[in-house]
């Protein structure tokens with residue numbers, strides 16, 4: 121089951137000329153793609169662009185009507201390679217993935233595409249996962265645009281601008297024969313707003329196979345001609361297009377001595393900061409002139425000169441490191457002999473998200489303005505007062521496994537195994553299971569990328585006395601782990617343990633389907649079985665264990681880590697993503713209740729009288745529904761464990777108590793709705809027996 125249903129959004133994709141689209145930035149992009157007449161779309165999910173793929177995949181009927189092919193690529197490299205269609209044919213297409221990490225995976229295909237360039241418009245929608253809300257390493261996708269001579273759009277977070285830049289992006293791509301990256305930051309993806317829709321355009325079909333042309337291949341000597349074309353033809357063509365179509369915007373101000381150059385994606389935050397300092401109103405009128413770069417690569421020297429000339433100083437507002445734009449500006453201003461002083465990272469931080477508060481502090485410094493500085497200081501005083509009143513720092517609230525997650529018991533089992541046989545090296549991976557690196561498990565010595573855990577244990581295993589454990593999700597397995605990890609280990613006769621957490625979806629990115637997904641739905645008529653795949657590859661030691669069977673899992677870990685012999689040992693920990701399961705079960709139960717059919721829900725709880733109050737169960741679980749409450753026994757001080765109603769009945773607490781031989785305080789109950797006659801009879805019998813026994817206690 122996908123994270124949510126997109127029927128409403130698919131309705132938005134059908135809007136026609138003059139109708140109003142209301143929704144999120146990332147969904148405006150899907151509509152803009154259809155309005156631009158794409159022939160194909162594809163990508164690999166990841167925050168913050170997952171919904172683009174989700175919606176397009178669910179909209180397959182509409183896309184079919186428009187003649188648009190959708191490809192759910194198995195990783196970003198596959199997604200990037202799709203753009204070959206626009207290399208060879210005059211058709212438009214777009215692909216999407218997240219950020220630097222996705223572009224890293226895609227970059228082989230991307231460089232080979234950028235070299236010959238394209239004849240049909242090619243767009244890459246990049247979800248720039250940077251800043252406080254990010255889930256990955258903090259780097260800039262900007263570098264890829266620079267090194268491969270791709271153009272980079274960074275539209276200001278405003279739906280009409282985003283849509284306009286997508287549409288113009290295709291034209292720019294065609295006018296300069298260059299693939300265009302559209303960088304959408306977290307805030308741009310999730311900003312809501314509206315724009316006037318246009319009719320969708322059907323995708324142009326590919327008529328006949330293209331003629332052979334060696335010059336279109338990224339092979340020498342073609343590559344030498346490509347490199348020259350990048351600088352001599354494509355770059356000037358792009359700059360001319362950007363100027364002519366006014367892709368960058370100048371917002372005039374009342375002051376003429378200073379100016380601000382800003383990456384388009386930061387425009388809203390900048391306006392908020394200016395407003396805080398009393399230098400702009402809520403409608404976007406600023407005292408200081410602003411040059412808004414909706415295109416952050418390439419820069420256009422004539423526009424820079426025109427904006428800077430005559431001003432005493434300008435501030436480059438550029439998030440992240442290194443300061444590529446500031447360096448380029450500095451060079452361009454020097455070459456044009458512009459004497460305006462350039463500021464940037466001397467006023468603003470080198471690292472970290474440029475929130476409105478951060479920008480306000482930087483602006484006050486840039487302007488050297490006492491009233492502005494006083495406003496910034498006043499906010500600081502408030503913050504310090506609030507901190508002092510709180511007395512201590514607010515505790516962090518890291519993400520964690522969901523209630524009932526099948527991955528939690530695997531870490532509980534590994535913790536128990538380590539208790540018996542000592543610590544092992546654990547290489548972690550990208551996915552929900554990376555929460556095993558957080559308390560109460562705190563396991564994982566490295567995270568090296570998506571599907572990379574086994575490969576990142578390859579040099580550890582041979583030089584340690586104990587087999588390392590690599591943790592990988594089924595998402596990571598298909599994304600990269602099958603090749604970089606499993607094939608690499610078998611090829612090198614590696615020795616180690618791989619535990620594959622098979623929950624059925626790429627869950628962390630929003631429960632998308634993947635090659636081994638069993639659930640009914642899209643593209644899984646022939647699900648690929650991970651166990652069968654591993655066997656065919658040559659894995660000899662393979663166990664499949666139900667995730668929630670903690671004792672069995674613990675013993676399997678021990679056997680895998682300590683067992684005699686040599687070679688890769690793979691444990692498939694099998695348990696469906698609980699979020700997906702709950703969504704499915706809730707709908708099924710609701711239908712059953714409506715039809716008057718019996719529905720059984722399992723719940724767990726703690727017997728207050730038996731709970732020893734040592735909370736070992738919590739230290740081995742960390743389930744959000746397992747918490748503490750005051751001890752009802754007036755003779756005992758220790759709080760007792762308690763299961764709150766968010767419990768989904770996964771049974772882990774009971775399993776853990778059993779496997780770790782903790783106190784037997786957990787009980788299991790079945791809550792039956794629409795009971796059958798037999799259920800009612802059984803219930804009556806039980807009540808009578810229990811009542812009789814309770815009566816005996818007093819006797």
Ligand SMILES: O=C(O)C(=O)Cc1c[nH]c2ccccc12
Nearest residue numbers: 165166167221222255550570629
């Ligand atoms: O969705 C996210 O936040 C992810 O980090 C998942 C992800 C998708 N594609 C990737 C490529 C490299 C590393 C992580 C991811």
